[in-house]
Amino acid sequence: MLSYRHAFHAGNHADVLKHCIEVMLLDYMNQKDKPWWYIDTHAGAGVYSLTQGYATKNAEFETGIARLWQRTDLPAPLQRYIDVVKDLNAGSAHLQLYPGSPYVAQALQRRDDKLRLFELHPSDSKLLAENFLDAGRAAKVVQADGFASIKSVLPPPPRRALMLIDPPYEEKHDYVRVVETLKEALERFPTGTYAVWYPQLSRAETKQMPEKLKKLGAKSWLHVALTVHTPRADGFGMHGSGMFILNPPWTLNNELKEIMPYLVQHLGLDNGAKYLLEQQAA
Secondary structure (H helix, E strand, C coil), rough: CCCCCCHHHCCCCCHHHHHHHHHHHHHHHHHHHHHHHHEECCCCEEEECCCCCCCHHHHHHHHHHCCCCCCCCCHHHHHHHHHHHHHHHHCCCCCCCECCHHHHHHHHHCCCCCEEEECCCCHHHHHHHHCCHHHHHEEEEECCHHHHHHHHHHCCCCEEEEECCCCCCCCCCCHHHHHHHHHHHHHHCCCEEEECCCCCCCHHHHHHHHHHCCCCCCCEEEEEEECCCCCCCCCHHHHHHHHEEEECCCCCHHHHHHHHHHHHHHHHCCCCCCCCCEEECC
C-alpha cells in the first residue's frame, strides 16, 4: 500500500522519541573518527512543512515538538535534538519545518559519513531527492522497497552503520517483514546498530513484535516505549510508540533514564501516560 504519508504525523510524540534517540545514537558514533553509514529503509520526504499541507490537517506536532520547542529546562540529550530542529528553522521564533530522520542524520553527518536513503512512495521519493539534491555523493536516494534493499548496503564498507527501520505498519505483514529483515541484517552484518520504531496500538502485533526482536540473537538490545494516553475504549488510534535497538551503545540506557520521565510529564495527555525501559547488556 502506498497511501501512507508521514507528513500527516510530522513532529508528533512518536517523532520526538524516534528522532531524539537517532541523535543519541549518531552522537555516540561520532565519538570515533571512523566513518559510518546511515541506512534508512523508509526515509519519507526528509523535511516537512508544519505551516501548510498535510501536517496542518490534524496538527499532531502541537502535542509533540511544539510542547518542547521553547522550553529552557530540557535534559541535555533532548536539547541536542531540539537544537537540530532549531537549526532547520534557521533561528526563527516560529516552528515552520520539521526534520525527518534523513535530515536528522545529515545534520550529524561528517565529511566521510554516507547516507543511504530508501523510499518506495513515488511522491515522497521525489521530494526526498529534491531535499538532498545538494548532498552529492554523501547521500544516495533510491526509490525502492527498503526491506528488500538491505542486501545492497550490508555490510557497509566502513563496517560501522546505523539502520533505521520505521515502516507505516498499515499492513500486518510489515511486522513480519521487520523481524525477517533484521534476522537477515544480523546475519550479514552482526555488529551493526539497528533501530526499529513501532506504534503502540490495540492490536496483538504491536505487543508481540518486541518479544520476537528479543529472540533474534543480538548480543545486546534496548527497548523503550512512550505511552502518551490511555488506550481508547473502542481500540482506535495510536496511544504511544516504541523503539527497539539492537546493539545499542552502552550509554543509551542512562540517557533514556534521564529523558523519559521528562517526556511523560510534558507529552503525556492523561493519567495513562508512562514509559517502559528495558535492556539486555552484552
